[in-house]
Amino acid sequence: MERTFAIIKPDAFAAGSAGKILARIYQEGFKVVGLKKLFLSKREAEGFYHVHRERPFFGELTDFMSSGGCIAMVLEADVAVKKWRDLMGATNPGEAAEGTLRKEFGASIGENAVHGSDAPETAAFEISYFFAGLELL
Secondary structure, eight states, X not given: OEEEEEEEOHHHHHTTOHHHHHHHHHHTTOEEEEEEEEOOOHHHHHHHTGGGTTSTTHHHHHHHHTSSOEEEEEEEETTHXXXXXXXXXXXXXXXXXXXXXXXXXXXXXXXXXXXXXXSHHHHHHHXXXXXXXXXXX
């Protein structure tokens, strides 16, 4: 079993889509081993997305991620990183495949409903950024 990190972003949370997204997560066979609702500060969002600090979209991304509530999760499944990324779909909802979360719930490349780790190493960092070991079931 592998673990990955996921976020239901502020746009999907504000739209009331969190329950539908969680239902899909369970339907697709993931085990949720960590879950918390939170409101990121700008500084926390900057720390989380530090790898994008030099990118032109960094300010917009961190403003968005600190604009409202979100749900952080640790998901477990066989090949969880790939499985979650496949379920999320392409970053741009307009290019995402039918049946993916971003196609159904995303509005734009910047407000695309969900986040997921891109590799097991990234997942390890992202999980530890939000969860202490005792918080994971």
